[in-house]
Amino acid sequence: MVTIYEVAAKAGVSPATVSRVFNGLPVSPEKVDLVRAASDELRYVPNRTARRLRNQTSELIALLIPDVENPFFTALARGVEDALQAAGYSVVLCNTDDDPAKETRYLDIANSENMAGVILAPSSEDGDIRHLTDHGRPVVVIDRNTGLNIDSVMVDNRAAGIAATSALFDAGYSRVACIAGPVEIESTEERTLGWRQVVAKRARDSSLDGLLQHANYRVDGGRTAMQALLALDTPPDAVVTTNNLMGVGAIQVLSEAGIVPPTIGVAVIGDLPFATLSPRAITQVHLPARHLGTTAARMLLERIAGDMQPARTVVLRAEVTQGLAPAIGS
Amino acid sequence: MVTIYEVAAKAGVSPATVSRVFNGLPVSPEKVDLVRAASDELRYVPNRTARRLRNQTSELIALLIPDVENPFFTALARGVEDALQAAGYSVVLCNTDDDPAKETRYLDIANSENMAGVILAPSSEDGDIRHLTDHGRPVVVIDRNTGLNIDSVMVDNRAAGIAATSALFDAGYSRVACIAGPVEIESTEERTLGWRQVVAKRARDSSLDGLLQHANYRVDGGRTAMQALLALDTPPDAVVTTNNLMGVGAIQVLSEAGIVPPTIGVAVIGDLPFATLSPRAITQVHLPARHLGTTAARMLLERIAGDMQPARTVVLRAEVTQGLAPAIGS
DNA sequence: GAACTTGACGAAACCGATTTCTTGCGCTCT
DNA sequence: AGAGCGCAAGAAATCGGTTTCGTCAAGTTC
Secondary structure, three states: OOOHHHHHHHHOOOHHHHHHHHOOOOOOHHHHHHHHHHHHHHOOOOOHHHHHHHHOOOOEEEEEEOOOOOHHHHHHHHHHHHHHHHOOOEEEEEEOOOOHHHHHHHHHHHHHOOOOEEEEOOOOOOOOOHHHHOOOOOEEEEOOOOOOOOEEEEEOHHHHHHHHHHHHHHHOOOOEEEEEOOOOOHHHHHHHHHHHHHHHHHOOOOOOOOOEEEOOOOHHHHHHHHHHHHOOOOOOOEEEEOOHHHHHHHHHHHHHOOOOOOOOEEEEEOOOOOOOOOHHHOEEEEOOHHHHHHHHHHHHHHHHOOOOOOOOEEEEOOEEEOOOOOOOOO | OOOHHHHHHHHOOOHHHHHHHHOOOOOOHHHHHHHHHHHHHHOOOOOHHHHHHHHOOOOEEEEEEOOOOOHHHHHHHHHHHHHHHHOOOEEEEEEOOOOHHHHHHHHHHHHHOOOOEEEEOOOOOOOOOHHHHOOOOOEEEEOOOOOOOOEEEEEOHHHHHHHHHHHHHHHOOOOEEEEEOOOOOHHHHHHHHHHHHHHHHHOOOOOOOOOEEEOOOOHHHHHHHHHHHHOOOOOOOEEEEOOHHHHHHHHHHHHHOOOOOOOOEEEEEOOOOOOOOOHHHOEEEEOOHHHHHHHHHHHHHHHHOOOOOOOOEEEEOOEEEOOOOOOOOO
């Protein structure tokens, strides 16, 4: 590693002057040239660790997400990155794997690395966010109510659940099941409540036994739940899944059983990633993943810039793509 | 931030002793207790920046991938993470977006952040890897021949191209097209060569005009290329795509045109992520993405541990899932 | 009992930047 | 001409750990 001292020696100036050149502080033109020449020749790159120790901050922002393999979170990550890159920051993505211990570990790292800020997408249980706010580090939380005085960006999950379910009833289905995620996750519970609310109002059939299936938030969870639904004495004629991956699993099971939408109604909260069948038959409640990311990033940048106003909560809405009506009667 | 000095003062010992306690160096039991009590009470977390400045290394490893939204790379990232987490390292994921400038920037960052090592998955052009190796930082490259003295983990891309194409001929197709990625990317070129080799040998039809389409490596590239293939005077009866996302695009176009495999043969090099149609009709050459990641991580760990042997290249093989034969004649 | 080894532990140097403090030069103002 | 000001730039302190070096006391050996 070439240090500032070597550059200073080569240029015949003091380290302080080299530092000033690199930070745009006033230095006489001839010394600037000397320093530039020396640093180019030595291929000097400032040591960020040293700089950060001195400055107590860096241009690094941590983004914690539970699952890098979920397209919802990668889209969100793109949004965050786009906004932060533009502002000169670099993003480091940390995969918490829905593990509170990992989440806490990464939060501690972000803290002791003196990162400029943190954007946190929820893990199933509460990690120790206080690790961060205690130290006054800027934090924005995505899709989780912390109860703490922290900025957050939310989706209107209740509305998403209502929209998905209503769309199926509107299309003519009457027995609408729900594949929900783990109960600990607040967002999926809200979506489920939306489903419950619409079903209570519009279902002709009053027996809901077995129509609500809880599953893990991944493809295999969706598969298991869909299989359970198909095995019911009176199976549903439509199903809502409260996230994208469970939707994929459900559709896989249906397609393997030879049942293709719109023979059965399917509404997915979230986007169907890389869909290989025509998604027109399926109702999708498009979550603004990327937009969530950019919004969170902008809020964080404001905090980093010194904005001290009380915590804000921004709620974004989802947009529905209505699926086809059932084939019956057509 | 609580510092080691405050802990030392509270415990009535020197900072050196506190450091020794935290690093497991010999300290008398009673002082250990004093230090532990003081640091617990103050909730002391060592400042990684300071530690790293002194130690010239950290437990952070950079993983550079071109596209976080591509499931191939996220699977690879999972592999890397699994292996490195177990060894006590944390992974920071950097999205290079196929942009050599971003790649170079992240490499510089990894370097000036004193990260323990770097795993680099290819971007379309050559970023400046020398930025790293110059400084003796451990690096492992995935799926790219650098020509430099650097460890790498490869897939046998030629064999993958051959396998995909052969599988289609074996299934009974005779006019097999290829949707290839950008020419600059070595891995896709190798796969294309595999296709060319098999086609030259087995195609009855000698006119290959238009059967090779170059496209960008994403879903829309696959769509455009597939549309072009369908518009040919004599369209192919089967197609190979040299990556996963272009495969998704191609299948989307086919399904929108009402052509469903195995009416047309489709072979994808890579896995079809989150497939919503039954993937049995499609030939997949499963790339060992996760395995690539764990292998790269292990090699990197060996280097970090001080292994000085000459650079190694590990070549992994893909595994084929044969798709269905064409409906014709059955 | 003197010389020597061993081990705990504090003082101080060190990592490489940034920044304050200080010096000294050149210019202006009266 | 001498006081005063502005500005470039070097010396040195600083960030918060780790580590070398030196000291001192306790234990060992002859």
